[in-house]
Amino acid sequence: MTTPAPPATATRPRRTSPVALALRQGRLEITQFLRSRESVVFTMGFPIIMILIFASIFNDEIAPGVSYTQYFITGMIATGLMTASFQNLGIWIPVERDRGVLKRYRGTPMPKWVYFAGKVIMVLAIGVAETVLLLAFSVALFDLELPGSAAKWLTFGWVSLLGITACTLCGIAISSLARTSRSGSAVVTPVALVLQFISGVFFVFTELPSWMQQVAALFPLKWMCQGLRSVFLPDGFGGQEPGGSFELGRVALVLAAWCVIGLVLCLTTFRWTTKRDG
Template sequence: MSAVTAAPPRPAAPARFSPGRIKRIARLGWRRGQLELLQFFRGTETVVFSLLFPVFALIIFSSMFGGEIAPGVSYSDYLVPGVIATGLMVTGFQTLAISIAIERDRGGLKRIAATPMPRSAYFIGKVIMVLVTSVVETAVLVAVSVLFYGTHLPRDGGAWWTFTWVSVLGVTACALCGIALSSLPRNSRSAPAVVAPFAFVLQFISGAALVFTDLPPWLQNVASIFPLKWMCQGLRSVFLPDSFAAHEAAHSWQLGWVAAALAGWVVAGLVLCLLTFRWTKSRTGG
């Protein structure tokens, strides 16, 4: 009886998280991020809406309302943290939700999914775009606030640390929710109409444009479900004097609750992305 020849061993599949693969994904993600930034800043309408809309809101609302809302705190002082939080929400939530919906409707996501580029590199590119535009937008808002409204910048490292983690957690939560919501519009034409109302309503019930404690209690409870309310509250602790904490709904800054709420939305947004994101249009899409 002849001996059975053993089959040659198959080459080992590359490790999914090998250093080489991670390095390649990071490199492709960085290049994708550069492309996303180039496309963003070439779109005049997108730049004006995303970067300058919060500045226009600051100017308009400061012109409409004046006076002090608490000892040593003017309405414009109160408005600045809310406008910064709104800018982060617009960049992370609204811009991403609309742009991804348009890319999907035009077949861009389908073509990306069919290329050898790792799909994770696409999302790294989006993250880079959101982070860079958020930094630029926040810097513009802070500069306008300091130069024209006399806003005082934080003077200690603890306040800047609070500013950093509130901004990072907030924009991350908003970006993940924006990616998840991008699957809701049936086509690119309906994307702005589907996404914009969410952002518009949240601005007015979260203490971004109106004094939060002036809202009816039931509306305050509704706003407390969503991240923008906690972003505004966390940033107020940075830009407003400690004495103003007594004028908050809970009579304190509640920074522990701010961190827990925003971290919870990061987790919820990630879960929603995994459950809802798709690379192609649904067959029922118009």
């Protein structure tokens, strides 16, 4: 006589940890970015192309021991971080919203924050890769002197981190202004270009009209550029700044304030669906 086999017990599917979900989402975002050749070429190549153009036009010293190229490179590092975060997210999130991608994400069991974590991971990966590429290019072709002290590298780290965080949050927030996928670039690109012109990226900041300097001081890019100048330019150049120094305390305060402002704007304005979806 055979005894019946015990009934099979259903095995519960293994739950993926939130951290693993975020990392998986980040890898997906990076893969999608790399598949878009236009985005890769523009995001990674734009700062290098601009350096080549402006370095060929302006090669004089703007202060003893400081060439225009050295000054310009610091601004392009800040611009690269803004492009990877603010401009990239402000253009592509409306595309995903218009195609119904965000609506489908919202309908899945995946925590909503995982979607944003994936975007953050992508932005950080692009920002690091772009900055390393830009620094290597500048050292090789324009004899850029890298920081020689741990303190300056630390300053470089926190200025970049606060700046890219503020720009990421603002990029997510401004994505809600675009009504369709086609209008994302029209909304974001002019804002980014104007900020570059008034924030001391293309021109020496103190040579701009005073009213333009005051407007630029309201936004993060100006302070990102100023903080990075303290890293890559001689300490004595701080006397050329409007405040008579690099004002790193104020740089940290303004960038942190924009992180808070950007977060509030994200929480109050972000839309998962288009207006036609209700």
